[in-house]
Amino acid sequence: MPKPEGVQEKRIAVEARGITKIFGAGENALRALDNVSVSIRQNEFFTLLGPSGCGKTTLLRLIAGFEYPSEGAILLDGTDIATLPPFKRPVNTVFQSYALFPHLTVAQNIAFGLEMLGKPRAEINARVAQMLKLVQMEELGQRRTDQISGGQAQRVALARALAPSPKVLLLDEPLSALDYKLRKEMQIELKRMQHETGITFIFVTHDQEEALTMSDRIAVMSKGKILQIGGPRDIYERPSDRFVANFIGETNFIDAEIDGATGGAAAVIARLPGGAQIAAGVPDGMVPRGRVAIVVRPEHAVLARPDEGGQLRGTVENVVYSGTDTHFHVRLDGGNPFVVRSQNRRGTEAAFAAGDPVAVRIQDGAAQVLRD
Amino acid sequence: MATAREVSDRAARRDVRDRWLLSAPALIVIFFAAIGPLFVMLAYSFMAKGDYGDVKFGQFSLDGWFSVFLQRDIFDDTITLADAHLSIFWRSVRLSVITTVLTIALGFPTAYFIATRPRHTREIWVFLVTIPFWTNLLIRTFAMQEVIRNEGILNTLLIRLGIIAQPLQIMYTDAAILFGMVYVYLPLMVLPLYASMEKLDFRLVEAGYDLYAGRLQVLRRVIFPLVKPGVIAGSILVFIPSLGAYVIPRVLGGGKNMMLGNLIEMQFGAGRNWPLGAAISITLMAIVMVALLFYVRNTARSGAGHG
Amino acid sequence: MGSKYFDIRTLPGFAFVAMVTFFLLYLPIAALVAYAFNAGSSISDWEGFSFRWFASAWQNTAVQDAAMRSLVIAVVASTIATAAATTAALATTRTNAYRGLTFKYAFINTPLMVPEIVTAVALLIVFSRVKIWTGYSGLGYLIAAHTAFCIPFAYLPIRARLESMDSSLERAAQDLYATPWMTFRRVTMPLLRPGIIAGFMLAFVISLDDVVITEFVKSGGQDTLPTYMLGQLRRETTPEVNAIATVFLALSVLLVTAFFFINRRKA
Numbered sequence: 001m002p003k004p005e006g007v008q009e010k011r012i013a014v015e016a017r018g019i020t021k022i023f024g025a026g027e028n029a030l031r032a033l034d035n036v037s038v039s040i041r042q043n044e045f046f047t048l049l050g051p052s053g054c055g056k057t058t059l060l061r062l063i064a065g066f067e068y069p070s071e072g073a074i075l076l077d078g079t080d081i082a083t084l085p086p087f088k089r090p091v092n093t094v095f096q097s098y099a100l101f102p103h104l105t106v107a108q109n110i111a112f113g114l115e116m117l118g119k120p121r122a123e124i125n126a127r128v129a130q131m132l133k134l135v136q137m138e139e140l141g142q143r144r145t146d147q148i149s150g151g152q153a154q155r156v157a158l159a160r161a162l163a164p165s166p167k168v169l170l171l172d173e174p175l176s177a178l179d180y181k182l183r184k185e186m187q188i189e190l191k192r193m194q195h196e197t198g199i200t201f202i203f204v205t206h207d208q209e210e211a212l213t214m215s216d217r218i219a220v221m222s223k224g225k226i227l228q229i230g231g232p233r234d235i236y237e238r239p240s241d242r243f244v245a246n247f248i249g250e251t252n253f254i255d256a257e258i259d260g261a262t263g264g265a266a267a268v269i270a271r272l273p274g275g276a277q278i279a280a281g282v283p284d285g286m287v288p289r290g291r292v293a294i295v296v297r298p299e300h301a302v303l304a305r306p307d308e309g310g311q312l313r314g315t316v317e318n319v320v321y322s323g324t325d326t327h328f329h330v331r332l333d334g335g336n337p338f339v340v341r342s343q344n345r346r347g348t349e350a351a352f353a354a355g356d357p358v359a360v361r362i363q364d365g366a367a368q369v370l371r372d
Numbered sequence: 373m374a375t376a377r378e379v380s381d382r383a384a385r386r387d388v389r390d391r392w393l394l395s396a397p398a399l400i401v402i403f404f405a406a407i408g409p410l411f412v413m414l415a416y417s418f419m420a421k422g423d424y425g426d427v428k429f430g431q432f433s434l435d436g437w438f439s440v441f442l443q444r445d446i447f448d449d450t451i452t453l454a455d456a457h458l459s460i461f462w463r464s465v466r467l468s469v470i471t472t473v474l475t476i477a478l479g480f481p482t483a484y485f486i487a488t489r490p491r492h493t494r495e496i497w498v499f500l501v502t503i504p505f506w507t508n509l510l511i512r513t514f515a516m517q518e519v520i521r522n523e524g525i526l527n528t529l530l531i532r533l534g535i536i537a538q539p540l541q542i543m544y545t546d547a548a549i550l551f552g553m554v555y556v557y558l559p560l561m562v563l564p565l566y567a568s569m570e571k572l573d574f575r576l577v578e579a580g581y582d583l584y585a586g587r588l589q590v591l592r593r594v595i596f597p598l599v600k601p602g603v604i605a606g607s608i609l610v611f612i613p614s615l616g617a618y619v620i621p622r623v624l625g626g627g628k629n630m631m632l633g634n635l636i637e638m639q640f641g642a643g644r645n646w647p648l649g650a651a652i653s654i655t656l657m658a659i660v661m662v663a664l665l666f667y668v669r670n671t672a673r674s675g676a677g678h679g
Numbered sequence: 680m681g682s683k684y685f686d687i688r689t690l691p692g693f694a695f696v697a698m699v700t701f702f703l704l705y706l707p708i709a710a711l712v713a714y715a716f717n718a719g720s721s722i723s724d725w726e727g728f729s730f731r732w733f734a735s736a737w738q739n740t741a742v743q744d745a746a747m748r749s750l751v752i753a754v755v756a757s758t759i760a761t762a763a764a765t766t767a768a769l770a771t772t773r774t775n776a777y778r779g780l781t782f783k784y785a786f787i788n789t790p791l792m793v794p795e796i797v798t799a800v801a802l803l804i805v806f807s808r809v810k811i812w813t814g815y816s817g818l819g820y821l822i823a824a825h826t827a828f829c830i831p832f833a834y835l836p837i838r839a840r841l842e843s844m845d846s847s848l849e850r851a852a853q854d855l856y857a858t859p860w861m862t863f864r865r866v867t868m869p870l871l872r873p874g875i876i877a878g879f880m881l882a883f884v885i886s887l888d889d890v891v892i893t894e895f896v897k898s899g900g901q902d903t904l905p906t907y908m909l910g911q912l913r914r915e916t917t918p919e920v921n922a923i924a925t926v927f928l929a930l931s932v933l934l935v936t937a938f939f940f941i942n943r944r945k946a
Contacts, residue, residue, distance in 0.1 A: 064850075065853075066854075087853045087854070087855075087857055091854075092855065097847050099845060099848050101852075102870070112852070112855050116855055116856035116861060117856050160851075161855075
């Protein structure tokens with residue numbers, strides 16, 4: 001169970017309990033979700049992150065009510081809604097394709113949910129106007145949905161889903177159809193709206209950068225399981241698992257040895273291949289011993305001349321310039337590769353070149369033991 | 373309370389039931405007014421013929437099927453091939469094959485021409501093919517009659533040009549039926565051909581020319597294999613109705629140049645031999661089914677080939 | 680044409696054959712229409728321009744009856760066929776394969792594959808007996824037969840429309856608190872409408888055009904316009920038949936044009 005982060009324990013908005021979803025039967029059966037449990041807090045921007053086919057969209061569809069779980073319960077404010085049809089759940093979705101009704105205007109699209117709830121006309125009109133203002137499209141209410149741009153369609157989809165004031169808003173890769181610049185803008189916009197409305201957002205994406213930028217907490221998924229849940233910094237700097245470390249950002253994996261049992265400590269001393277020792281963080285509840293893998297992010301290490309000292313030694317094989325940074329691809333003396341990323345500042349050009357023998361210095365607190 | 377699995381199972385069962393209910397009206401109408409009667413007809417083909425048409429109900433007889441290809445001499449009971457029926461079968465198959473070949477000869481370049489027009493004019497050309505397609509078959513047959521009659525446009529023109537002195541007798545010949553069928557079924561060839569040519573990736577044609585193929589080789593080695601599904605679809609669409617043609621041979625072929633459709637009609641009219649008519653109908657349907665099976669197998673294979 | 684540059688799209692002679700084809704497609708129709716306006720009573724000698732044959736066709740009670748009957752059958756049959764095809768299309772699209780689905784496809788499309796003459800005589804066999812049994816010999820038989828062969832035609836565009844419809848739209852409606860019925864009424868139906876209209880028009884044209892099945896199913900005195908014309912073609916024809924055909928043709932062209940534009944708008 002996740003530990004409380006703030007002083008006060010926040011209330012749980014949505015809880016999935018032991019959810020398993022199997023598509024098909026017999027030989028073709030596909031286990032899309034495998035005993036998944038997760039609690040999403042109120043007012044939280046929660047992201048389900050993982051590669052395609054990891055089950056993140058299936059979990060979202062189960063919460064929306066488009067699929068029924070094979071096993072398990074879905075609790076909304078403490079009551080099980082797993083068997084309710086979608087139109088009886090106070091949960092709205094922003095679809096990946098936006099799914100704007102092509103036969104209705106922008107305003108009619110936004111009004112749709114309110115009409116279905118039987119709200120009085122005056123209230124609907126007021127709410128639509130308010131929503132158009134929220135997404136900054138006051139002028140475009142009477143447009144047909146094929147007369148607006150992709151970014152605008154995205155906003156309408158958002159306004160439509162927010163109009164009935166759902167308890168939870170589900171977003172299924174809503175930014176994937178936008179180009180890079182627009183996507184960046186919408187990321188900030190989405191954060192703003194989540195803040196203004198105070199609604200719980202559950203966001204599905206395969207884009208790790210997007211997840212890190214926007215989320216309060218992230219659940220990293222793979223093959224129908226949740227591997228790690230935590231804040232963006234936790235996930236990035238303290239990956240508990242090889243898949244998580246690999247999926248999010250670039251990583252160096254180093255084999256290390258741990259002498260003796262260290263029961264329950266948050267950090268252990270690990271011995272690296274060259275013999276140097278380093279303090280490494282430990283995932284919750286793990287008691288590492290013997291041979292383990294540890295990870296170090298490329299930007300958490302620096303190169304030095306061999307005589308200046310460092311935990312690892314090797315030879316620069318390749319130097320790759322990429323605008324903001326330079327990547328130094330080092331072959332360690334044991335034969336393993338190691339990448340060091342250094343930000344490009346004026347006057348630091350080409351401190352090392354291919355063929356140079358180097359030492360690698362890992363920064364304090366940068367190493368993390370993996371669970372596997 | 374029901375578990376999620378029970379709820380979803382129940383929903384799935386209800387869905388299948390609803391889908392049967394929704395399709396029931398269409399299935400019932402088609403059963404009673406299209407497919408069911410075919411089975412009745414099959415039964416009729418095994419009954420004895422009535423004296424004034426119809427059948428002697430429930431009286432089993434193989435005479436109908438016997439007479440499809442054979443005949444028994446009234447005097448000495450010798451059995452010979454039914455030449456009249458055979459020649460009609462042969463005419464039907466031959467004319468249908470020639471029709472198919474001719475429609476490919478005209479339709480392939482036409483479809484290619486349409487497919488290589490700029491996008492906005494393409495639609496107009498397709499539309500021009502669609503109009504005759506949706507025009508009444510009888511009207512088109514009648515229109516063809518206008519052209520090939522002794523006093524029709526074709527003969528008048530040829531006489532004016534001094535090419536012939538006497539009008540050519542085209543009406544009431546096999547040629548007239550052929551003219552009519554090519555004219556009437558041509559759109560059925562052009563449309564599927566166009567559909568497959570429209571999808572033709574001209575970068576492949578470029579690649580062909582780039583690899584030293586000449587025009588003829590590109591046509592034969594690149595374009596034709598790629599649009600072959602369209603050629604086959606068009607051939608089936610032309611061949612099948614040609615084989616079962618009734619109106620065209622009746623109007624243009626006159627009484628003597630019968631095709632299968634007219635032979636069938638005759639058994640239900642003047643011939644008063646319903647079992648034979650039923651047997652010929654089923655034979656015709658069997659030929660059509662074989663052609664369709666050939667088509668399905670072909671498309672299934674090429675479909676698999678494309679992944 | 681005749682460009683000195685090599686155009687990879689051009690194949691020599693193809694454009695010429697295409698032009699010949701279009702010419703051949705329209706020449707007979709043009710001749711037919713032209714003689715409908717002939718002042719004389721011949722369909723070969725041109726004796727000047729006149730509307731007399733349109734007038735004479737208009738006043739011909741046999742033509743009036745046949746035209747009326749054609750319209751009644753086409754309207755009723757294509758309406759029923761479109762309704763049945765719509766529900767059938769809803770039942771056979773956007774689903775995982777279920778038992779009986781392939782059977783339904785095959786069943787609905789069978790009338791397209793059986794030669795018309797075969798269906799016609801099969802219907803003759805059955806209906807002639809039913810007519811004796813029931814004593815009823817009204818238009819019902821023709822309407823039933825037309826409905827049956829119109830269903831697959833109406834089904835085609837409706838099914839195509841349904842299949843191309845984004846299913847997330849209906850999910851979105853349900854997500855926004857629309858019950859299944861409201862989803863159908865407010866989202867599915869409006870989106871399906873162009874397909875239904877196209878299906879109806881196809882069915883209508885097909886019913887209006889039918890000769891063979893009608894010829895075999897009709898009772899005495901139940902001529903439709905096409906069977907009436909077929910009867911006329913047996914004797915020496917006057918331009919009156921051309922006039923009828925011309926009006927008929929104009930109607931078909933009108934419907935097909937409307938169909939074309941409806942389809943284009945949706946795309």
